[in-house]
Amino acid sequence: MKALVHRACERRLLEELPLRVVGRRDWAEDVLQEAFLNIWRIAGDYRAAISPPMAWLGLIVRSRALDFLRRRASDRADATVELDEALSATLAADEASPMDLTSASEQAWALHECMRKLDARQRELLSLAYMRELSQSELAQRLHLPLGTVKTWMRRGLEQLRLCMGRYA
Numbered sequence: 001m002k003a004l005v006h007r008a009c010e011r012r013l014l015e016e017l018p019l020r021v022v023g024r025r026d027w028a029e030d031v032l033q034e035a036f037l038n039i040w041r042i043a044g045d046y047r048a049a050i051s052p053p054m055a056w057l058g059l060i061v062r063s064r065a066l067d068f069l070r071r072r073a074s075d076r077a078d079a080t081v082e083l084d085e086a087l088s089a090t091l092a093a094d095e096a097s098p099m100d101l102t103s104a105s106e107q108a109w110a111l112h113e114c115m116r117k118l119d120a121r122q123r124e125l126l127s128l129a130y131m132r133e134l135s136q137s138e139l140a141q142r143l144h145l146p147l148g149t150v151k152t153w154m155r156r157g158l159e160q161l162r163l164c165m166g167r168y169a
Contacts (some may be wrong), residue, residue: 013111017058021065027072028065035064114164122157125150 019028020034046056115123127137129143130136136154140147 001102018065018068021062022068027068031065031068032061032128034068035061038064108169111161114168116162117164118157118160119153122153122160125153126157126161129154 015028015032018031019025022031039057039131042060046053050056051059074083115126118126125143128139128151129136134142136150137147139154140150143150
């Protein structure tokens with residue numbers, strides 16, 4: 001009878017060990033199943049002279065439980081990295097970062113300052129060309145100017161803008 005009670009206690013200890021390590025009963029059952037399969041495979045390697053049977057079994061169960069936790073942590077880390085990558089791709093497509101907004105704001109201010117320094121005719125031409133997406137020939141018709149004049153004013157205005165914006169960069 002003592003032997004049965006002793007074995008029952010040993011079995012109970014083996015069942016509770018993975019639960020203490022992993023913290024959840026369903027995980028502990030998986031760990032114990034894996035440990036028993038491992039024990040079955042390597043039972044021939046057991047040496048009684050090195051350690052008592054329960055210590056050997058306990059070491060294997062504990063090792064499997066720790067391995068399980070490491071795998072779970074690694075899986076969670078991989079899932080987190082994948083989630084972070086998906087979120088950053090989604091967020092990057094949906095809205096700008098604070099740095100992007102700051103940079104855009106600074107560029108807008110610089111463009112406004114540079115446009116203010118242009119001649120009124122050049123400013124009007126460039127604004128109509130880019131804001132209304134008008135071609136040079138459409139600008140010439142709309143403003144009743146020769147096409148060559150429109151091209152010259154735009155080229156000079158763009159050159160002045162390029163130089164001015166270069167100072168802010």
